Amino acid sequence: MRSRWRGQAGRLEVWYTTLTDPATGTGVWIHHELVAPDEGEARAHGWAAVFPPGETPVFGRFGPFGWSHSEDADFAAGPVVQGGGRLTGAAGAISWDLRESGGGPPLFTFPRWAWRSEVLPAAQIVPKPAAAYDGAVRFGGRTLELDGARGASARIYGHGNARRWAWLHADLGGGDVCEIVAAVSTRPGMDRLPPLPFVRLRVDGVELPGGDPLLAALRLRAGIGLPVWTVHGRIGDRRIHVRVTLPQDETVSVDYADPDGAPAVCHNSERADVRIVLARLAGRGWETEREWRLDGTGHAEVGLR
Structure with missing residues (x-):
């Protein structure tokens, strides 16, 4: 989780945590950013949002602060600190003090070589895909x-950020998870291609699809839109269909700025509805092997220019 930035201009580094309270169904999103612009000093900033069921989400920002490397934390900016299994901070009317434990092995949504070599425009990894959180989040006079x-x-x-993107984290229970990033690059030529969906399932300790996630992504298709986006196609000898719905009244819209100053807007809900169907070829047809339905507990986002 430590910073990978080595002083280069034109870089974006993000740490983010999402969770769902099992007692109330409330979703929480804490987003930290290091932006190293094409010109000027690096800055650290971010935001947090709380999504009580059936209510308008509460949203707040922190920073910007100057960036300084910390030996004791993965991210530190003003009152906001993440590291050593602890997240603390404040953003607007929201504050948090959380302890993070467990999580299982890291999940490489993008290929391992892409994360390590940095040859793609950006890459994502989930170091703690099935973590547990204890502590308190205070917002709007509530705890x-x-x-x-x-x-x-x-x-x-x-x-x-990508030209367009969709993201999903779905806790499927028992340590099983589904992570999806579907994106269109901003690089010339690549920006005319359809969204490339990177899909990673961990079910009963087995990761699907097997092999290189980039090669697997070539057999998948994504439809990015609001309030619904989808991914479908083949993963090995299986077929997958994912449908994600972001509820309009339980979604926040957040404006971004890339290192070159270009604007983007993401639409995020930690109360998304998700349906995932995994089918296997049987004889001449497909038979449903596993199906998951998440009502208000999916963590999802759509980004647009």
């Missing part, structure tokens, strides 16, 4: 006490 809330902490590193 949300968390005891074993399920969620994940993830990382992004690259040159900026």
